[in-house]
Amino acid sequence: MFNHAAKVAFMLLCCMITIKDVFEDYKQLNKVYGKNELEAITLLVMNEVTQLSKASIKAFPERVLSNEQTEKMKSILIQLQTGKPVQYILGVTEFYGLPFKVNPFVLIPRPETEELVEWILTSVDEMQELAGEKTMQYPGSILDIGTGSGCIAIALKKNLANAPVSAIDISEGALQTAKENAALNEVNITFIHADILNINAGITIPKSSIMVSNPPYVTLEDKIQMHTNVTDFEPHSALFVPEHEPLIFYNAIADFALLNLLPGGVLFFEINESYGHETVELLEAKGFKNIVLRKDMSDRYRMVKAVMM
Numbered sequence: 001m002f003n004h005a006a007k008v009a010f011m012l013l014c015c016m017i018t019i020k021d022v023f024e025d026y027k028q029l030n031k032v033y034g035k036n037e038l039e040a041i042t043l044l045v046m047n048e049v050t051q052l053s054k055a056s057i058k059a060f061p062e063r064v065l066s067n068e069q070t071e072k073m074k075s076i077l078i079q080l081q082t083g084k085p086v087q088y089i090l091g092v093t094e095f096y097g098l099p100f101k102v103n104p105f106v107l108i109p110r111p112e113t114e115e116l117v118e119w120i121l122t123s124v125d126e127m128q129e130l131a132g133e134k135t136m137q138y139p140g141s142i143l144d145i146g147t148g149s150g151c152i153a154i155a156l157k158k159n160l161a162n163a164p165v166s167a168i169d170i171s172e173g174a175l176q177t178a179k180e181n182a183a184l185n186e187v188n189i190t191f192i193h194a195d196i197l198n199i200n201a202g203i204t205i206p207k208s209s210i211m212v213s214n215p216p217y218v219t220l221e222d223k224i225q226m227h228t229n230v231t232d233f234e235p236h237s238a239l240f241v242p243e244h245e246p247l248i249f250y251n252a253i254a255d256f257a258l259l260n261l262l263p264g265g266v267l268f269f270e271i272n273e274s275y276g277h278e279t280v281e282l283l284e285a286k287g288f289k290n291i292v293l294r295k296d297m298s299d300r301y302r303m304v305k306a307v308m309m
Contacts, residue, residue, distance in 0.1 A: 154182055247275060
């Protein structure tokens, strides 16, 4: 028979939850996520809750969690079971090596958008080399259209500190989030509340050397194939376009660029892979030159670059 102290010790031992136990428990999410994604999500949550490095989490699976940590892990698991993206649950994510707050007002930044940022930065280096003025700072102005979380504008400003950067969005909630992210990353960006489909003549938007946009481009046909953790939780106004007008934003932004992009300036788009060639044709018809349709790391046409002559 156990004495009272032994009983208490035994009960406490039974309640001890280890890192390994949590990883086993989170496997019940296999109906929502694939194996690799599930492991990455569990590791991300564990890192956020315990503040342990990912290397430490992997190296010490028998480490016991505190009661508070255990309860947080359970609470997050319940939310994940609904399909809610882990980034919205945690309220933070990483983009281009920088921290970003995210919430249902903004899209969760994607890896392919990091590739777009990298392409812009590489292009800036090339332009400076051609001009014989290669420095670490870019003097031209940049405009991000449909900024959302501000990830593109902020990543560019962080790497091109001398460039004046502006960003517009139709959503006041998104702009507030973007402003918080600019403060979080200690960069100065001009944020403007505007609808690119219906620009108010009274709003002043600076002319730019570079314009970039990752506008809504998901059609209803695409929606059928998308995971519910995107369609049920991320902002529809930042995702979807009318089936009969899949390029509505590209058309409007290209027209805006014709009036507001400086001579020799460059327009960058993230695009729907199904409409790559149509996007190129649209830009050609409007007089843009040196148009490049580019694939991402998954070998899909996801980016376009065009020059204002």
